[in-house]
Amino acid sequence: MSNQVPDTAHKILAESVGQIVLIKLRGGKSIRGKLKSYDLHLNIVLDNAEEELGDGSWRKLGTVLIRGENIVVISPM
Amino acid sequence: MSNQVPDTAHKILAESVGQIVLIKLRGGKSIRGKLKSYDLHLNIVLDNAEEELGDGSWRKLGTVLIRGENIVVISPM
Amino acid sequence: MSNQVPDTAHKILAESVGQIVLIKLRGGKSIRGKLKSYDLHLNIVLDNAEEELGDGSWRKLGTVLIRGENIVVISPM
Amino acid sequence: MSNQVPDTAHKILAESVGQIVLIKLRGGKSIRGKLKSYDLHLNIVLDNAEEELGDGSWRKLGTVLIRGENIVVISPM
Amino acid sequence: MSNQVPDTAHKILAESVGQIVLIKLRGGKSIRGKLKSYDLHLNIVLDNAEEELGDGSWRKLGTVLIRGENIVVISPM
């Protein structure tokens, strides 16, 4: 990976700081929360994060650091 | 990966900007939407994206950033 | 990976442009179609592509870009 | 990966040394414990670590070194 | 990976060109055929290749290019 956030990723992430984003992880789980920061590896920090449980409800996690390489999709909500 | 979008990938993606593309992900899921942008890692941004549900219906996601390394197939529709 | 298509891969691919090839993907799925182009990462573009369904039938996909790292086997038909 | 802990990861980890963190691993398991140290590969050492068992209880592990590449989410508790 | 076929791999492959080899792939499938060529990534081309079906029989594939990174075991027969 280059030394900069890829342009395509950067634009959508820069516009989403402070907004709620939905992140889908490898293996099928989802986490949503307020995008606090990100870096060039697409590591993501969310505040007020929640993880989706199997029954469609959400469990509070608080602040989370998500390693970029486990992320499949990032979607501003 | 080199510093440029591989030629083969670049041609088909450049022709598809603004068009609907179907993206098949590792693990078997599919997402479709209007191709907004892409970069040299084949990270993809789609507008008006939808994900395929198990029963053949589609759920709206809005704008999504898809990490290139999770993509198996990209197909203009 | 080096900056050139590996020799062994290059020879069989160069001879197959314009021909029908069968591509087996990680996870067990297969796609076949007319080989349009390829690059040094073994990314492949097929025209008139079809994917194999579980029941042995094939579904039309049209033109597809297949990321090289998901390919297990390429076989000219 | 660069030669430094990515900024986004560094901030949340630096603030959490000596605190309890929950770590979710690839494959779905979780480990929690007191964050003792970390490095640029996001390798993590926890003291008084416990692993989550299937029934919601936790089993004591003591001190553990967790390889960074197996970590999906790090969450201060 | 270095710029040369690793010695250990090279010796056994060089001796096997023109011979029948059995290749076991990640995921448990096997392909056998006459070793035509290989390169430094251990990409393999087989002629008269056949893939093992679940019931112990073999299906003809013809010439195949197998990407090295999906290969677990190569065994001259």
Next chain:
Amino acid sequence: MSNQVPDTAHKILAESVGQIVLIKLRGGKSIRGKLKSYDLHLNIVLDNAEEELGDGSWRKLGTVLIRGENIVVISPM
């Protein structure tokens, strides 16, 4: 990975040479034994190693070399 054992990993491993460690592998298996040596890839050699069987018992393996990239957790016992 850098040319040195990451600091965080090094400290806990250096203190554990000659001690019994429990190693959890990708896929869920565990191996325990006396830590004999390790290197910068976190390859590990254990003496008097045992692997955990499904029923909670342990089977003797003797001396084992464990490739670092398959290790999830290392825990001194």
Next chain:
Amino acid sequence: MSNQVPDTAHKILAESVGQIVLIKLRGGKSIRGKLKSYDLHLNIVLDNAEEELGDGSWRKLGTVLIRGENIVVISPM
């Protein structure tokens, strides 16, 4: 990976040439045989190799080249 066999791996492998070793692969299969050679990628050649079948019996494979990246554990017997 560096240009040399990691020390820890090298010592145990050098002592085992000509001896029977048991190799556990990703995915849970095992192969045993007489260690003929190895290289810096931990690619392994075994003579008189056998693979473990599900029922505890062993099937003869002859000489095999095992790609290092699929190896979890190497154990001299």
